[in-house]
Amino acid sequence: MTRTLERPAAAHEVSGRGNHLAGTWQLVRLALRRDRVVLPIWVVVLGVMASAGAGAYETLYPTQAEREALTATMGANPSLTLLYGPAFDLGTAGGFAAWRYGAILSLFIALACIFTVTRHTRQEEDTGRQELLSSAVVGRYAALTAAVLVAAFGAVLTGGLMAASLIGVGLPATGSLAFGASMALAGLVFTGVAAITAQVAEYSRTANGIASAVLGVTFLIRAVGDAAVDASWLSWLSPIGWATQVRAFADERWWVLGLLAFAAVLLAAVGYRLLPMRDVGMSLIPAQPGPPHAAAGLRTPFALAWRMQRGVLLGWGIGFAVFGALFGSLAAGVGDLLGDSAQTQQIMARLGGSQSMVDAFLASMGGIMAMIASLYVVQATLRLRAEETAVRVEPLLATRVSRFRLAASHLVFPLLGSALLLAVAGFAVGLLHGLRVEDLGGQLPAVFGAAMAQLPAVWLVAGVAVALFGLLPKLSTAAWAVAALFLLISMFGPVANLSQTVLNLSPFQHIPKLPSAEFTATPLLWLTGLAVVLVGAGLAGFRRRDIG
Amino acid sequence: MENAISVSGLRKSFGSTVALDGLDLSVATGEVHGFLGPNGSGKSTTIRVLLGLLRADGGTVRLLDGDPWRDAASLHRRLAYVPGDVNLWPNLSGGEVIDLLGRLRGGLDQRRRNELIERFDLDPKKKGRTYSKGNRQKVAIVAALASNVELLLLDEPTSGLDPLMEATFQYAIQEEREQGRTVLLSSHILAEVEALCDRVSIIRNGRTVETGTLADLRHLTRTSISAELAGHPNGLSKLENVHDLRIEGNRVQFDVETHSLDEALRSLTSIGVRSLTSQPPTLEELFLRHYTEHAKAGSTS
Numbered sequence: 131m132t133r134t135l136e137r138p139a140a141a142h143e144v145s146g147r148g149n150h151l152a153g154t155w156q157l158v159r160l161a162l163r164r165d166r167v168v169l170p171i172w173v174v175v176l177g178v179m180a181s182a183g184a185g186a187y188e189t190l191y192p193t194q195a196e197r198e199a200l201t202a203t204m205g206a207n208p209s210l211t212l213l214y215g216p217a218f219d220l221g222t223a224g225g226f227a228a229w230r231y232g233a234i235l236s237l238f239i240a241l242a243c244i245f246t247v248t249r250h251t252r253q254e255e256d257t258g259r260q261e262l263l264s265s266a267v268v269g270r271y272a273a274l275t276a277a278v279l280v281a282a283f284g285a286v287l288t289g290g291l292m293a294a295s296l297i298g299v300g301l302p303a304t305g306s307l308a309f310g311a312s313m314a315l316a317g318l319v320f321t322g323v324a325a326i327t328a329q330v331a332e333y334s335r336t337a338n339g340i341a342s343a344v345l346g347v348t349f350l351i352r353a354v355g356d357a358a359v360d361a362s363w364l365s366w367l368s369p370i371g372w373a374t375q376v377r378a379f380a381d382e383r384w385w386v387l388g389l390l391a392f393a394a395v396l397l398a399a400v401g402y403r404l405l406p407m408r409d410v411g412m413s414l415i416p417a418q419p420g421p422p423h424a425a426a427g428l429r430t431p432f433a434l435a436w437r438m439q440r441g442v443l444l445g446w447g448i449g450f451a452v453f454g455a456l457f458g459s460l461a462a463g464v465g466d467l468l469g470d471s472a473q474t475q476q477i478m479a480r481l482g483g484s485q486s487m488v489d490a491f492l493a494s495m496g497g498i499m500a501m502i503a504s505l506y507v508v509q510a511t512l513r514l515r516a517e518e519t520a521v522r523v524e525p526l527l528a529t530r531v532s533r534f535r536l537a538a539s540h541l542v543f544p545l546l547g548s549a550l551l552l553a554v555a556g557f558a559v560g561l562l563h564g565l566r567v568e569d570l571g572g573q574l575p576a577v578f579g580a581a582m583a584q585l586p587a588v589w590l591v592a593g594v595a596v597a598l599f600g601l602l603p604k605l606s607t608a609a610w611a612v613a614a615l616f617l618l619i620s621m622f623g624p625v626a627n628l629s630q631t632v633l634n635l636s637p638f639q640h641i642p643k644l645p646s647a648e649f650t651a652t653p654l655l656w657l658t659g660l661a662v663v664l665v666g667a668g669l670a671g672f673r674r675r676d677i678g
Numbered sequence: 679m680e681n682a683i684s685v686s687g688l689r690k691s692f693g694s695t696v697a698l699d700g701l702d703l704s705v706a707t708g709e710v711h712g713f714l715g716p717n718g719s720g721k722s723t724t725i726r727v728l729l730g731l732l733r734a735d736g737g738t739v740r741l742l743d744g745d746p747w748r749d750a751a752s753l754h755r756r757l758a759y760v761p762g763d764v765n766l767w768p769n770l771s772g773g774e775v776i777d778l779l780g781r782l783r784g785g786l787d788q789r790r791r792n793e794l795i796e797r798f799d800l801d802p803k804k805k806g807r808t809y810s811k812g813n814r815q816k817v818a819i820v821a822a823l824a825s826n827v828e829l830l831l832l833d834e835p836t837s838g839l840d841p842l843m844e845a846t847f848q849y850a851i852q853e854e855r856e857q858g859r860t861v862l863l864s865s866h867i868l869a870e871v872e873a874l875c876d877r878v879s880i881i882r883n884g885r886t887v888e889t890g891t892l893a894d895l896r897h898l899t900r901t902s903i904s905a906e907l908a909g910h911p912n913g914l915s916k917l918e919n920v921h922d923l924r925i926e927g928n929r930v931q932f933d934v935e936t937h938s939l940d941e942a943l944r945s946l947t948s949i950g951v952r953s954l955t956s957q958p959p960t961l962e963e964l965f966l967r968h969y970t971e972h973a974k975a976g977s978t979s
C-alpha cells in the first residue's frame with residue numbers, strides 16, 4: 131500500500147498486487163515476534179557448527195601424514211559417503227568440515243525452514259487464526275509471502291553466519307562463502323517445498339509430514355548416488371546432493387548454486403499458483419467422508435490415540451526400514467577400503483566406534499538411528515500437549531476416562547513405538563548385513579541387540595518430554611531443544627573435540643558401542659531408571675495440574 | 679439429594695488474573711438452571727472446576743454429592759458436558775465422535791442418537807474441519823443428549839446455531855427436563871433462558887450478583903416512566919429506588935425498580951398527572967444493566 135503512494139505512476143498495477151499482499155509486512159513482524167526464541171536458536175546452533183568442526187581439525191589431525199591417511203581411507207569409502215556425502219578434499223580443514231557437516235546441516239536447515247513455513251501458514255489455518263486475520267485487511271498471498279520471507283530470512287542468516295564463522299576460524303573466504311550459500315539455498319529449496327505442501331495438505335501435521343518425507347527421499351537419493359559408484363548420477367537428482375556438489379573448499383562449482391536457486395524459485399512459484407485454487411482452511415485434496423457410526427473397537431482412549439498416532443508411526447517405520455536396509459547392505463564395504471591400520475581405526479573410533487571397522491560403523495549407525503528415533507519420541511509425546519491446547523482433551527476427561535489412562539494411551543507411542551522403530555531398523559540392518567557377509571545367524575542377533583540397547587537413551591528423551599508436559603506444560607516444546615541438543619552433542623561433539631563433561635550430557639554417549647564394545651548393563655539400568663522417574667514425575671504432575 | 683451442584687465461595691486465579699472471586703451457585707436436582715454473565719465473567723471457569731479439569735484455589739464445591747476434583751472419573755459416568763469451544767478430531771467423522779464420547783461416558787441411547795441427528799439435521803459422515811462451528815456444536819450436543827446421564831453441563835451450547843436449530847435445541851432440553859435431568863445452561867441468549875430455565879444465576883467478575891427464579895428477577899427489573907405533571911415535580915428525587923431522574927419544567931423521566939413502582943406513582947398523582955407512558959420491565963434490561971455496569975467497571979479500572 132505504501133508503494134502505491136511512493137510510485138503513483140504505476141499506481142494501478144501496484145495496487146492490484148498490493149491488495150493481494152496487503153498486510154504482509156505486519157504478518158512478517160508478527161511471525162518474527164512469535165519466533166523470537168526459536169529462530170535465533172536454530173540460526174546460531176546451525177550457523178556455528180561447521181566452524182567448530184573445522185577448528186578441531188588442526189587438533190585432531192595435526193600432521194600431514196594423518197591427513198593423507200584420512201583422505202586415503204575415508205575419502206572413497208562408500209559407507210561413509212552414504213551418510214556424509216562425497217569427500218572432495220580431506221587435506222584441509224575447510225574440505226573436512228564441508229564433508230563432515232554439509233549433508234547433515236543441509237538436512238537440519240531444510241527441516242527448520244519447513245517447520246517455519248508450515249507454522250505461519252497451515253497451522254494458522256488449523257487454529258482458525260488465519261480466518262480472523264483474513265477478515266481484517268490482509269491480502270490473499272500475504273500469509274504465504276510472510277512465511278516464505280521469514281523462513282528465507284532464517285536460512286540466509288544461517289548461511290551468512292556459517293560463512294562468517296568459517297572465515298573467522300581462518301578458512302579461505304571463497305570456500306566459506308560457497309559453503310554458507312549452498313546451505314542457505316538448501317533451506318530455500320525446502321521453503322519452496324513447504325509452500326507447496328501447505329496448500330496440498332489439510333492439516334499442519336500432514337503438511338510437515340509430506341515435506342519431511344520429500345526431504346527424506348531427497349536425502350536417500352543423494353545417499354545412494356554418493357555411495358554407489360555406478361549410480362552417481364542419482365545425486366544430481368537431489369537438492370541435498372546439489373548442496374554437496376557445490377564442492378566448497380575443493381575447487382568450488384559456483385553454477386550449482388544457480389541450480390539450487392532455480393529450484394527454490396520454481397517450487398515457491400508452484401506454491402503461489404496452487405494457493406488461489408483452494409479456500410482458506412481447506413486443502414487441494416478434499417477430505418473424504420467417514421463412516422456414520424463408529425466401529426465397535428473405537429471405545430477406549432487408546433483406540434482414539436491409535437487413530438491419531440498410527441499414520442506418523444507408520445511413516446517413521448517405513449523410513450527406518452529403508453534406511454536400515456540401505457546401511458545394512460553397505461556396512462560390509464567399510465572394511466574393504468579402510469584396511470585395518472592403527473591410524474584409520476583411531477579415526478573411525480572418533481566417528482563413534484572402536485575395534486573392527488565394520489563393527490564400529492554398525493555401532494555408529496545404531497547410535498544415529500537412536501538419535502533419530504528420539505525425535506519421533508518427542509513428536510509422539512508432544513501430540514498429547516497439542517491435543518490439550520486444541521481443547522480436545524477436555525471432552526475426554528469430562529467422561530469417565532481418568533487423566534492417567536488418557537496420558538498412558540498416548541505414551542504407549544513414544545515408549546513402545548520407539549522400541550518398534552529401533553527393532554525395525556536393527557532387523558533391517560542385521561538382515562542385509564548378515565546376508566552380505568553370509569553370517570546371518572551371527573550378525574542378525576548382534577546387530578539387532580545393538581539397536582535395542584539404545585532404547586534406554588531414547589526413553590530418557592521420552593522422560594524429559596513427559597516431565598515437561600506434566601510439570602511445565604507451557605514449556606513442553608523445549609523437549610525439542612533438549613533432544614536436538616543431545617543429538618548435536620553426540621553427532622558432532624567428538625569431531626568438534628568437545629570436553630568429556632559436555633559429551634556426558636547426552637544419554638547416547640553412555641550406551642555401550644555394541645557390537646564391537648563390551649556389553650555393560652549398568653549405564654542402561656541407570657538411564658532406564660532415570661527415564662522411569664521422569665515419566666512418573668510427569669504423570670504425577672499431569673494428574674495434579676489444571677487442564678488447558 | 680437436594681442439590682445437584684452446590685458451590686460456595688469458589689475462588690480461582692490464573693497467575694495474576696482473578697477468574698473466580700467467591701462465586702456461589704446452587705442448582706437443585708431436576709431443575710434447568712440458567713448461568714449468565716458477560717464474557718470473561720467466569721462461566722467457563724466455573725464449569726471446568728465442576729468437571730475437575732481445574733483445581734479450585736478456595737471455597738467448597740459439591741457435584742452430585744461428590745468432590746469433582748477427587749472423584750472426577752466416577753462422577754463423570756453420571757454427567758455429560760458440551761464445551762463452549764468444540765474442536766473435533768480431524769480424522770474422525772461426526773458419527774464416530776458421537777459414538778466414542780457416548781461409549782466413554784458409559785453408554786449411548788442409539789434410538790435417541792439417531793433421532794437427534796435427524797432433528798438437528800446433522801450429517802454424521804463429515805469429518806472434523808469440514809463442519810462449521812454450528813455443526814461442531816451439534817455433534818457435541820447430540821453426543822451429550824443421547825447419553826443416559828443425570829446432569830448436563832452446557833457451556834454456551836447454542837452460540838453458533840441458527841434460529842431453527844435453536845428451537846430444536848430448546849425442544850430437546852424441555853424433553854430432558856421431563857426426564858428429570860438436571861441442566862446447568864450457560865447462555866447469552868435471553869429468549870433461550872426465559873424459555874427454558876427455572877432459576878438463573880447472574881455472575882460478574884467472578885462473583886454471583888443475582889440468583890433466583892425468573893419471577894424473582896422480574897421483580898428486580900426497572901420500569902421506565904415518562905410523565906407530564908400538573909406542577910413542578912418536587913420530592914421525586916427523595917424517593918428510593920428511582921434512577922436516572924431527568925426533570926425539564928413539568929416533564930419528568932425516570933426508571934424505578936418494580937417493587938417501588940406503587941410509591942413512585944403515588945407521588946406523581948399527588949402532583950397531578952397530565953400524561954404518562956411507561957415501558958414494561960424486561961429481563962433484557964436487567965441483564966444489560968449488569969453487563970454495562972461490568973463494562974463501566976472494566977473501563978475505569
Ligand SMILES: Nc1ncnc2c1ncn2[C@@H]1O[C@H](COP(=O)(O)OP(=O)(O)O)[C@@H](O)[C@H]1O
Nearest residue numbers: 678692695697716717718719720721722723724
Ligand atoms: N487458562 C487460563 N489462563 C489464564 N486466564 C484464563 C484462563 N481461563 C480463563 N481465564 C481468564 O479468566 C476469566 C474468566 O474466563 P471464562 O471463565 O472463560 O469466562 P466466560 O466463560 O464467562 O466468558 C477471563 O478473564 C479469562 O481471561
Ligand SMILES: [Mg+2]
Nearest residue numbers: 721722723762
Ligand atoms: Mg466461556
